[in-house]
Amino acid sequence: MADYDYSVLLTQLGAEHHNRSPKSAAVHEEACRHLIDGGSHGIRLIEPFPPRITEATGGWMVDEDGHRILDLWQGHMANILGHNPQVVTTALSRAFAGGFGTQSGLVDALQAELAALVCRLTSSERIRFTTSGSLSTMYAVLMARSFTGRSTVMKAGGGWHGAQPMLLKGVAYREDGVGFEGVDSKGLPSALTDRIVVTSYNDPQRLVDDFNRGGDDMACLILEPMLGAGGTIAATTEYLRLARDLCTKHGALLILDEMITGFRFHAGGLGALHGVAPDLAIYGKALGGGMPVAAVAGRAEIMAEAGRATGPRVAFSGGTYSAHPSSMLAAKVFLEHLAGHESEIYPKLGTLGEAMRTGCEAAFAEAGILARCTGAVDEIDCGSSMVTVHFPHDQRVSLDTPEAVFDPDRCDIELREKVFGLALLVEDVHLILAHGAASTAHTDEDVAFLTDACRRAAARIARQR
Ligand SMILES: Cc1ncc(COP(=O)(O)O)c(C=O)c1O
Numbered sequence: 001m002a003d004y005d006y007s008v009l010l011t012q013l014g015a016e017h018h019n020r021s022p023k024s025a026a027v028h029e030e031a032c033r034h035l036i037d038g039g040s041h042g043i044r045l046i047e048p049f050p051p052r053i054t055e056a057t058g059g060w061m062v063d064e065d066g067h068r069i070l071d072l073w074q075g076h077m078a079n080i081l082g083h084n085p086q087v088v089t090t091a092l093s094r095a096f097a098g099g100f101g102t103q104s105g106l107v108d109a110l111q112a113e114l115a116a117l118v119c120r121l122t123s124s125e126r127i128r129f130t131t132s133g134s135l136s137t138m139y140a141v142l143m144a145r146s147f148t149g150r151s152t153v154m155k156a157g158g159g160w161h162g163a164q165p166m167l168l169k170g171v172a173y174r175e176d177g178v179g180f181e182g183v184d185s186k187g188l189p190s191a192l193t194d195r196i197v198v199t200s201y202n203d204p205q206r207l208v209d210d211f212n213r214g215g216d217d218m219a220c221l222i223l224e225p226m227l228g229a230g231g232t233i234a235a236t237t238e239y240l241r242l243a244r245d246l247c248t249k250h251g252a253l254l255i256l257d258e259m260i261t262g263f264r265f266h267a268g269g270l271g272a273l274h275g276v277a278p279d280l281a282i283y284g285k286a287l288g289g290g291m292p293v294a295a296v297a298g299r300a301e302i303m304a305e306a307g308r309a310t311g312p313r314v315a316f317s318g319g320t321y322s323a324h325p326s327s328m329l330a331a332k333v334f335l336e337h338l339a340g341h342e343s344e345i346y347p348k349l350g351t352l353g354e355a356m357r358t359g360c361e362a363a364f365a366e367a368g369i370l371a372r373c374t375g376a377v378d379e380i381d382c383g384s385s386m387v388t389v390h391f392p393h394d395q396r397v398s399l400d401t402p403e404a405v406f407d408p409d410r411c412d413i414e415l416r417e418k419v420f421g422l423a424l425l426v427e428d429v430h431l432i433l434a435h436g437a438a439s440t441a442h443t444d445e446d447v448a449f450l451t452d453a454c455r456r457a458a459a460r461i462a463r464q465r
Contacts, residue, residue, distance in 0.1 A: 004412070023063075027064055070450060081439055124298055127303070129328070130318055131318075133161070137255075154221040155198060165193075208242070223254070224259075226260065258283050274379075280302055281297050282294065286334075349385035356438060357387050360389050366458065372391075374405070
């Protein structure tokens with residue numbers, strides 16, 4: 001494996017970014033006086049400093065320095081129609097003008113309408129809204145434990161289920177031989193993660209072995225149908241169906257975390273396209289059409305764990321801003337739009353995603369650098385808008401597990417996570433940790449813009465290696 005030293009290139013890129021973005025640099029410096037690292041979400045804070053955005057429409061955004069930047073990060077991959085889609089902004093503007101939208105702590109008809117819509121689109125029986133995916137996965141795990149009377153929870157290494165304490169294990173890959181078995185935050189009492197078993201994603205034999213070892217004390221298995229932070233790796237149909245069968249056989253619940261995948265491949269969950277019905281599912285990101293809303297949805301008898309009928313057993317309180325009227329309205333008009341235009345939206349997203357993946361790979365190949373994009377879902381015929389760019393050391397590296405994409409012996413992690421993003425940012429393209437997604441607001445011209453930017457970045461990287 002070639003071990004490249006990118007320090008000179010990173011310094012040059014940082015200086016170039018600073019020279020062309022003095023206003024963002026100044027805002028960042030000021031921000032660091034009061035905000036940890038200058039912001040409120042770690043991964044948005046691209047080093048040495050992120051572009052400070054003043055405006056975002058569709059596939060593009062403008063920063064403090066007046067750069068027009070192609071945005072493929074698209075709100076943590078939440079945006080299906082791009083930033084500020086008119087269908088949502090028009091509905092919100094009308095509502096605000098009519099005195100509806102920022103009242104909170106009340107109940108209204110809107111959340112009932114949205115609940116019915118999401119349940120119909122996702123084949124769920126009951127739903128409760130929250131304000132984040134982290135809260136939703138936390139409540140889902142509590143309900144699974146309460147419903148089954150069991151305590152062990154299984155997740156896959158590389159799976160990110162938000163910053164809720166119980167699942168902050170097995171997220172980051174550690175090179176000291178620990179792999180995905182480590183705990184991912186300081187300050188966590190070990191009692192919170194002791195009963196979390198970490199299995200290997202897309203490894204059917206390991207799943208069978210893990211269930212054989214501890215299946216009868218398993219409350220639930222929580223899985224993303226496509227790993228997001230874990231490398232944008234699609235689960236195979238075989239793996240998801242096996243997960244379903246093993247959960248059923250052992251009396252454990254299957255929780256599908258559809259935060260990224262929900263409404264991104266069709267107007268519903270990705271699990272359904274694999275023919276896999278979860279007991280509970282988590283939705284968010286795209287669900288809100290740009291507004292903060294997430295949800296736990298699933299079988300009525302499990303969701304009843306949060307209800308009054310037998311006493312409030314799981315403290316699924318939702319939170320002060322849960323089912324916020326602006327979010328409910330945005331989600332409703334957005335989902336109605338997705339469902340009503342499914343046959344136009346999803347093929348377009350799939351075509352753009354495929355073009356982005358092949359464009360990036362080809363641009364790097366021209367410079368003699370091997371790049372491989374994950375994000376495709378090979379076994380189902382829905383196309384995929386997702387992309388993460390990897391730099392394997394060798395053609396033979398198979399990028400179907402998070403172990404492969406985070407192992408420095410198999411992939412160039414520094415190039416993917418530090419150099420690539422900055423090299424594209426100075427070309428006015430924004431991705432984070434090489435992750436991106438197409439939206440319907442993107443065009444073939446945008447794909448060409450991305451490909452050209454990759455071509456220049458690749459040439460520059462090749463010159464320095
Ligand atoms: C699969 C998955 N689950 C849960 C979460 C947490 O959601 P939130 O950031 O809304 O808390 C995320 C966020 O990126 C996610 O990708």
